[in-house]
Amino acid sequence: MSAPHHQPAKTDKDLNIQQAILQQLESLQAAGICDLPRAAPLAQQPSPPTTAKTIASASQASDTAITNPSSHAKTEPLVSSTSRASLSDDSLSAPSPLSCEQREQQLTILNKEVEKCTRCPELVGNRTQTVFGVGNPNARLVFFGEAPGADEDKQGEPFVGRAGKLLNDIISKGMGLQRSDVYIMNVVKCRPPGNRNPSGAEADNCRPFFERQFEIIRPEFICCLGAIAATTLLETNVSIGRLRGRLHEYRESLVLATYHPAYLLRNPSAKKEVWKDIQLLMAEMGIRKT
Numbered sequence: 436m437s438a439p440h441h442q443p444a445k446t447d448k449d450l451n452i453q454q455a456i457l458q459q460l461e462s463l464q465a466a467g468i469c470d471l472p473r474a475a476p477l478a479q480q481p482s483p484p485t486t487a488k489t490i491a492s493a494s495q496a497s498d499t500a501i502t503n504p505s506s507h508a509k510t511e512p513l514v515s516s517t518s519r520a521s522l523s524d525d526s527l528s529a530p531s532p533l534s535c536e537q538r539e540q541q542l543t544i545l546n547k548e549v550e551k552c553t554r555c556p557e558l559v560g561n562r563t564q565t566v567f568g569v570g571n572p573n574a575r576l577v578f579f580g581e582a583p584g585a586d587e588d589k590q591g592e593p594f595v596g597r598a599g600k601l602l603n604d605i606i607s608k609g610m611g612l613q614r615s616d617v618y619i620m621n622v623v624k625c626r627p628p629g630n631r632n633p634s635g636a637e638a639d640n641c642r643p644f645f646e647r648q649f650e651i652i653r654p655e656f657i658c659c660l661g662a663i664a665a666t667t668l669l670e671t672n673v674s675i676g677r678l679r680g681r682l683h684e685y686r687e688s689l690v691l692a693t694y695h696p697a698y699l700l701r702n703p704s705a706k707k708e709v710w711k712d713i714q715l716l717m718a719e720m721g722i723r724k725t
């Protein structure tokens with residue numbers, strides 16, 4: 436039997452299939468799979484919508500109640516915490532010529548350069564290893580700290596000590612995201628001795644590395660943790676107390692500055708200020724925690 440010549444534009448069945456595909460794609464993205472091989476089109480079948488369009492249109496449909504309060508924010512569809520997978524979706528990120536795979540490759544190549552770097556003699560003599568960065572190369576949000584501490588130096592990953600646990604709480608309990616949704620890195624990639632602050636010269640030495648990381652990831656949002664990260668990125672002498680509570684710009688990214696989690700461990704009363712900053716960031720990102 437031949438198929439009818441005229442099909443309705445969208446049947447309930449079509450919409451159900453579209454929804455099932457969307458859910459499957461979101462699950463794959465949540466598992467870190469960013470790209471899928473494109474299958475050859477089947478003869479006499481209409482081409483399916485592209486992955487990006489499917490996710491974007493479904494996000495728009497399901498998130499129509501969420502509005503972006505900022506005129507700064509980009510015009511992509513906004514997401515709620517219930518559609519976390521779309522935080523790393525290319526269709527919602529700033530346009531980039533790099534695929535997820537290419538970003539991963541370029542970060543790996545850059546990491547190899549960092550591992551060989553000897554620009555800061557005192558840090559090189561003190562480090563166990565370099566601490567490059569970790570997370571989703573497609574992330575909309577990068578957390579930017581100042582330097583590795585003892586735990587980070589030992590494990591080769593940023594924010595894994597007590598301050599890291601607090602950052603994890605901010606990400607998961609506060610924002611309703613997962614650590615793997617975001618990217619986390621520091622100004623300098625080597626531990627300063629005695630956990631002192633990195634010097635201006637050391638931050639300048641490492642600037643080409645963190646700038647390249649931002650170029651590759653191209654996040655929509657950067658959250659600077661502490662004064663060193665904020666003043667280095669924004670190239671300002673303004674205090675963290677005056678930088679926090681509002682948004683700044685770095686290239687294509689909107690930047691929020693807030694207190695470092697290590698400062699919160701020493702001054703728990705400042706947590707409420709950080710929570711206010713994080714709520715501002717969530718509103719800008721269109722994240723509404725359920």
Ligand code: SF4
Pocket residue numbers: 549552553554555556558559565623624625637640641644
């Ligand atoms: S802190 Fe950065 S610039 Fe200095 S030695 Fe380490 S990787 Fe090189």
